[in-house]
Amino acid sequence: MSDSRSLYEKMILDHYKNPRNYGKIQAADKIVEAVNPLCGDTFTLYIMFNDDRINALQFTGSGCAISKASASLMTELLTGKSRHEANKIADAFQEMLRTEPDAPIAEEELGMLAAFAGVREFPIRIKCATLAWRALIRCFDDEKEGGDVAATD
Amino acid sequence: MGQPHYTGDHIRKDFPILDTRIHDKPLIYLDNAATTQKPQCVIDAVTRYYTTQNANIHRGIHTLSEAATAKYEAVRQRVGAFIGADANYTVVFVRGATEAINLAAHGFARAWIKANDEILITGMEHHANIVPWQLLCEATDATLRVVPLNETGELNMDEFDRLLNERTKLVALTHASNVLGTVNPVQDICAKARAQGAVSLIDGAQSAPHTPINVAAMDADFFVFSGHKMYGPTGIGVLCGRTEWLERMPPYQGGGGAIHSVTFEKTTFAEPPRKFEAGTPHIAGVLGLGAAIDYVSGIGIDAIAAHERELLLYATDALADIEGVTLIGAARKKVGILSFTMDGIHPHDIAQLLDSHGIAIRAGHHCAQPLMQFYGIHATARASFALYNTQEEIESLANALRAVREVFA
Numbered sequence: 132m133s134d135s136r137s138l139y140e141k142m143i144l145d146h147y148k149n150p151r152n153y154g155k156i157q158a159a160d161k162i163v164e165a166v167n168p169l170c171g172d173t174f175t176l177y178i179m180f181n182d183d184r185i186n187a188l189q190f191t192g193s194g195c196a197i198s199k200a201s202a203s204l205m206t207e208l209l210t211g212k213s214r215h216e217a218n219k220i221a222d223a224f225q226e227m228l229r230t231e232p233d234a235p236i237a238e239e240e241l242g243m244l245a246a247f248a249g250v251r252e253f254p255i256r257i258k259c260a261t262l263a264w265r266a267l268i269r270c271f272d273d274e275k276e277g278g279d280v281a282a283t284d
Numbered sequence: 285m286g287q288p289h290y291t292g293d294h295i296r297k298d299f300p301i302l303d304t305r306i307h308d309k310p311l312i313y314l315d316n317a318a319t320t321q322k323p324q325c326v327i328d329a330v331t332r333y334y335t336t337q338n339a340n341i342h343r344g345i346h347t348l349s350e351a352a353t354a355k356y357e358a359v360r361q362r363v364g365a366f367i368g369a370d371a372n373y374t375v376v377f378v379r380g381a382t383e384a385i386n387l388a389a390h391g392f393a394r395a396w397i398k399a400n401d402e403i404l405i406t407g408m409e410h411h412a413n414i415v416p417w418q419l420l421c422e423a424t425d426a427t428l429r430v431v432p433l434n435e436t437g438e439l440n441m442d443e444f445d446r447l448l449n450e451r452t453k454l455v456a457l458t459h460a461s462n463v464l465g466t467v468n469p470v471q472d473i474c475a476k477a478r479a480q481g482a483v484s485l486i487d488g489a490q491s492a493p494h495t496p497i498n499v500a501a502m503d504a505d506f507f508v509f510s511g512h513k514m515y516g517p518t519g520i521g522v523l524c525g526r527t528e529w530l531e532r533m534p535p536y537q538g539g540g541g542a543i544h545s546v547t548f549e550k551t552t553f554a555e556p557p558r559k560f561e562a563g564t565p566h567i568a569g570v571l572g573l574g575a576a577i578d579y580v581s582g583i584g585i586d587a588i589a590a591h592e593r594e595l596l597l598y599a600t601d602a603l604a605d606i607e608g609v610t611l612i613g614a615a616r617k618k619v620g621i622l623s624f625t626m627d628g629i630h631p632h633d634i635a636q637l638l639d640s641h642g643i644a645i646r647a648g649h650h651c652a653q654p655l656m657q658f659y660g661i662h663a664t665a666r667a668s669f670a671l672y673n674t675q676e677e678i679e680s681l682a683n684a685l686r687a688v689r690e691v692f693a
Contacts, residue, residue: 138636139691148628148692170632171649171662193662195630196692253636 137249138256139196146200151207152189161274165192165202165266167258172198174263178270183213190263197247197256202263204243214271220244221264228257295583296672298323309642312677317462317490317621317668318646319512322576329575330517333568340564342541356567359574360557366577367488367507368498369524376530376557377565380521381489382412384508385456387523387560388485389416391533392454396483399425401453404482406431406439406468407658408461411651413487417456426453433658437464437613444473452482459491463650463664464613465596465621467491474503483529489513493670494592494619496585499524511569515670516576520569523560530556537562580671588671592620595669595678602682608689612664620669623650626685629692631665637691641684 156177163176172194179187188206193199209217224244227236232251250260296302299321304311313321339348341356360375369375378384397403403417407430421428429452431444439457448455455477460467474484485506488497493514499507506529511520535542535553539562544552553559580588599622603609608627626634631647638645646666649656656662667681 139633144692169648171653171656173662193630195632197633199630256632256636259632 138253140246140249142204142243142246143196143200146203147196150190150199150203152187152203152210153191154189155191156187156189159187161270163266163270165263167194167198167262169258170195172259172262174198174202174266176202176263176267176270178267183215185209185212185214185217188267194262195256195259197250197259198262201247201260205263205267208243209267218268218271221268224264225261227251228260296674298325298579299672300324300327302672306642306644307640312641312643312680314667314669314673314677314681315644315646316670316673317513317650317666319518320493320515320670321672322517322572323515323579325579326516326572326575330568330572333571337571341567342558352567355574356565356570359570359577362574362577363522364524366497366581367492367509367522367524368500368502369507370500372526372528373499373524374527374530374556376523376525376560377570378508378521378523378560379519379566380510380512381487381508382510382521384506384521384523385412385485385487386416387536388506388508388525388533389420390536391530392483393420393423394534395532397424397426397453400451401426402429402449402451403427404429404431404444404447404452404455404477406457407433408437408439408464408466408652408655409456409458410462410487410489411653412489413456413458414654417454427451430654431457433655436615437461437466438615439466439468441469441472445476448476448480448482450480452477452480454483454485456485456487458487458489459497460488460494460619460621461613461615461652461655462490462621463623463652463655463666464615465490465618465623465668466613466615467495467617467619470504471502474505478503490619490621493580493588495589505529511573511576514576515579517566517569517572520566520573522573525556527556530560535559535562539563541565583671591671592669592673595673595675596620596622598675599667599669599678599681602678603685606682606685606689609685612659612661620673621666622668623664623666625661625664626689629688631663633692634665634685634688637688638681638684641680641687643681643684645681 159177160180161178165174174190174192177189188210190202236248238245247260250256301321339352341353363375429447432440434440459470470486477484483505486504488507488509492509506525508523512518542559542562544554610625612623635645635647648663
């Protein structure tokens with residue numbers, strides 16, 4: 132296992148210290164809780180849809196650098212995307228995190244998410260990196276089933 | 285720099301794991317409240333049992349079985365002596381402090397607690413000393429009451445006096461907080477509980493390895509602790525209880541060893557402690573615990589307590605000096621546990637970055653979520669000390685914390 136400092140890329144620290152799209156959306160179509168009971172990290176996602184497209188995506192809450200930066204970057208990357216496109220990006224991100232630490236990554240496809248490649252060295256932190264993403268995708272899935280949108284793990 | 289009076293390299297040499305390197309740096313192990321490292325004599329005791337002494341106890345009429353039984357029972361005596369249990373007490377071997385509390389709660393639910401009775405715990409309990417009592421209350425319709433803390437992390441004793449009443453059947457609290465390090469006035473509390481007709485249970489998981497224990501002087505009805513937090517193996521712990529109570533309590537589990545006689549119509553149970561030790565126990569664990577107690581006694585628990593107190597004071601000063609660090613818990617009497625937060629840096633990130641310096645600490649809620657809620661935080665970082673830690677290691681911790689700040693600057 133390598134040095135943890137490889138985990139804290141500049142981009143990740145920047146998003147942690149200056150989270151993008153941080154704050155409530157009063158008129159949100161969906162409000163989703165993302166909770167990791169193991170560490171107490173808790174985020175709330177606020178989503179506005181325009182038909183199938185994510186028109187606005189914001190978040191509030193607290194967590195570690197990895198979980199907060201990942202939530203922040205997610206709001207940037209997925210705003211304006213269709214549910215299908217958002218799912219594809221989330222899948223690619225989670226797929227990359229499941230690969231071996233030294234496996235090559237599809238940098239072009241992942242874009243800024245490639246900064247999280249270092250998380251693969253620290254399996255316990257993968258849940259941090261994917262916390263907000265899993266809550267959002269579960270919300271899409273639950274919409275299809277007409278179920279509850281609250282999500283924890 | 286004041287080296288601990290009793291120690292020096294020979295103490296550290298007793299713990300082979302301390303030679304380990306993490307990320308090519310010497311391991312600095314400051315997660316002792318989670319579990320301590322094991323001296324070679326404990327490792328040897330476990331290995332010796334499996335290598336040359338292995339046999340079941342209390343059963344065989346053969347040499348190895350008789351020898352194993354004698355060794356196992358001898359540890360029971362040594363445990364009792366180590367924690368000052370007199371003839372009124374019985375030592376029961378369990379898996380750890382958690383199982384000990386569950387055993388007591390189970391026995392009390394059946395033997396003693398009725399609807400509208402009250403169980404009194406405190407706001408600084410580990411989940412292990414909350415959840416079993418909640419389950420008991422659900423099963424019996426009893427009520428759980430909680431003694432609040434002061435901001436310093438000490439119990440509010442005025443509130444304790446107010447909450448203790450004629451309905452209180454049991455007072456259960458930790459001797460030393462696993463988050464704050466606070467040492468509670470258990471002798472005073474046990475006396476007050478007794479005067480009110482309530483039974484007392486003291487969770488010694490964080491005190492037994494670090495401070496002298498005298499259960500009889502404390503006058504606790506029950507005292508529990510875990511072997512692995514005091515240099516012994518995992519999977520072995522102790523419930524030390526007043527024999528009169530253990531006799532009244534029903535068995536926790538049924539099975540071999542715990543019985544006097546069995547027919548399909550009726551089983552009669554053995555006397556304590558065997559009533560509570562159904563099945564083949566963790567014999568190797570008991571022998572390892574015996575070796576750990578001998579090791580601690582050989583150094584002297586007073587000397588260990590003095591050394592760890594020095595480390596705590598040194599660390600408290602060193603960390604208080606670092607910009608952005610907030611220490612959580614400022615009780616007057618503490619064991620060597622130091623919880624802290626850093627402005628703008630999540631405890632998990634602190635722990636992760638310290639790991640890159642070879643430093644092992646704990647980060648999280650420490651199985652004490654109600655206590656986190658009291659302080660309005662989700663988690664803390666926690667450094668906890670043991671007899672082999674040094675002031676140099678604490679300096680390394682302080683320097684590494686400054687480096688953590690740099691990363692997030």
